[in-house]
Amino acid sequence: MKLRNLRGLLLPLLLIGAWELASRQDAAGAYAFVPLATIGDALVELLGNGELLVNLLASLARTSAGLALGIVGGVALGALMALSPLANRLVAPLFHALRQVPMLGWIPLIALWLGNGEASKLLIVSLAALYPMVLNTFEGLRQVDVRHREVGQVLALGRWQQLRLVLLPAALPSIATGVLQALAFAWVTAVGSELFLASGAGLGNLMMNAEAGARMEIIVICVLCIGLCGYLMTWLSTLLARRLLRWRPTR
Amino acid sequence: MSPFKALTWLVSPLALLALWAAVADAALFPANLLVPPLEVWRSFADLLATGELQEHLAGSLSRLSLGFAAGALAGLAFGTAMALSDTVEAYCAPLFHTLRQIPSIALIPMLVLLLGIDETFKVVIVAKTAFFPVALATVEGIRAIPRSHFEVAAVYRLRWPTLVARIALPAAVPAIVTGVRVALTRAWVVLVACELLAADSGLGQMIEMGRQMLRIDVVMVGVAITGVIGFALDFSLRRVERRLSGWQVAGR
Numbered sequence: 001m002k003l004r005n006l007r008g009l010l011l012p013l014l015l016i017g018a019w020e021l022a023s024r025q026d027a028a029g030a031y032a033f034v035p036l037a038t039i040g041d042a043l044v045e046l047l048g049n050g051e052l053l054v055n056l057l058a059s060l061a062r063t064s065a066g067l068a069l070g071i072v073g074g075v076a077l078g079a080l081m082a083l084s085p086l087a088n089r090l091v092a093p094l095f096h097a098l099r100q101v102p103m104l105g106w107i108p109l110i111a112l113w114l115g116n117g118e119a120s121k122l123l124i125v126s127l128a129a130l131y132p133m134v135l136n137t138f139e140g141l142r143q144v145d146v147r148h149r150e151v152g153q154v155l156a157l158g159r160w161q162q163l164r165l166v167l168l169p170a171a172l173p174s175i176a177t178g179v180l181q182a183l184a185f186a187w188v189t190a191v192g193s194e195l196f197l198a199s200g201a202g203l204g205n206l207m208m209n210a211e212a213g214a215r216m217e218i219i220v221i222c223v224l225c226i227g228l229c230g231y232l233m234t235w236l237s238t239l240l241a242r243r244l245l246r247w248r249p250t251r
Numbered sequence: 252m253s254p255f256k257a258l259t260w261l262v263s264p265l266a267l268l269a270l271w272a273a274v275a276d277a278a279l280f281p282a283n284l285l286v287p288p289l290e291v292w293r294s295f296a297d298l299l300a301t302g303e304l305q306e307h308l309a310g311s312l313s314r315l316s317l318g319f320a321a322g323a324l325a326g327l328a329f330g331t332a333m334a335l336s337d338t339v340e341a342y343c344a345p346l347f348h349t350l351r352q353i354p355s356i357a358l359i360p361m362l363v364l365l366l367g368i369d370e371t372f373k374v375v376i377v378a379k380t381a382f383f384p385v386a387l388a389t390v391e392g393i394r395a396i397p398r399s400h401f402e403v404a405a406v407y408r409l410r411w412p413t414l415v416a417r418i419a420l421p422a423a424v425p426a427i428v429t430g431v432r433v434a435l436t437r438a439w440v441v442l443v444a445c446e447l448l449a450a451d452s453g454l455g456q457m458i459e460m461g462r463q464m465l466r467i468d469v470v471m472v473g474v475a476i477t478g479v480i481g482f483a484l485d486f487s488l489r490r491v492e493r494r495l496s497g498w499q500v501a502g503r
Contacts, residue, residue, distance in 0.1 A: 007342050008341060008342065008343075008344060010342060011342055011343060011345075011346045012345065012346050012349070015346070032364060032365050089259045089260060089262075090259070090262055090263050093261070093262075093263055094263040094264050094267060097264060097478075100478040100482040101474055101478035101481070102440035102478075102481055103440070104356070104440060104443065104444040104447065105458070105474050105477045108447065108458050108459060108462040108473075108474070109467070109470050109471065109474055112284065112467055112470065113284065187354075188354040188356055191356060191357055195356065195360070195448065196444075196447065196448070211360040211364060216364050219360050219361045220361065222357070222360075223353055223357050223358060223361055224353075226354065227349075227352040227353035227354070228352070230352055230354065231352045
């Protein structure tokens, strides 16, 4: 029985074995598929001189800053579009048109206008976070139960009270979904923007430098690090959202 | 909606266009940084007339279709196998869900080192991007089929190929189409990103060249076309999605 539970480990181990085998074939193999020992050494080296931590923290800081901007802007814009038909009619076409351009497609244009520095990256990351926030806030506010709105009207709530006491709490689960999506987008876009705009610190920059120097071991470590961090962030936010929203009766 | 109301949808795009033209006209910024809309239109017409645009577009789209077809079909096959067989799931699920966490963009430097910057690299990364959403949607779509369907199949003693082709796949089609739509949009984004970083042809390469030569007009044309293609792909699959879900509801 115990052995059966380990079946899932077979393929990953085979894959790692094949990688190691390929690295030992010849010089070309060792160049493309670096031996596991080298990856281990590189990990120790990167951890030792703090390079990994510095770049990881830079990427994380960029993601959080962009995410924060995107969430604030996205909730505000989404709420405006959901609550005011006039604003919706004026803003929505432009918003949906601009939304069609892939995030990374903006990079060359933004780089020409704002340069290769922090401002460009921050703008791109916050835009990536903005789209899902606007869409989910809009949907969440639109789908508020009519009966809840009516209660608000019966109690003669003002516009602001209606928003704060009825609409926003009802839209929170949808907004939380938006934050989860925005987080994933922001993380990928932060790393992606670092690949394109080679200045400053960040996991993407670390990878690009490693590519230029053909240091496959560093790239492997970065890729694993990016995947792991993305997974951990999503997992933590899901837990957090569930905990913060536990006051809501489940339907 | 009255025609007048429909016209209000055009207000904000037109306002932006007018503002852009006015600011460019007033020369608040250097002319090579803020190109007037008319000039962007002219370079679009130029690129179209010389056939340059079509060439880049054809390059990008052929890569997209090749990589996407390979990735989506593999995802469909793998997803079906994983949903229907406990053995396949036990062996593959952990690896699948681990690899799924790695964003395609992050794999670009690695694949460049492994495969070089030729066609193979782009097709492989598009296939990888398409594989995971389609496989995941297939698994979830088939898992969501009511047990009774499979019980009927067992009663009729349907054989495996029949079970897959006549019951599992048709019932899971709406979920799969949604997965395909997500996969296609992502594959397009990733392809353009790859071409921006490393390519000798394609829409992304056109944009990158424009950037290096400081031809903002070319960059803007490229960005706009990227958006239009992305929208067209998403829109057409949304239509398919709606048709299929209509068919499902009507069938029940």
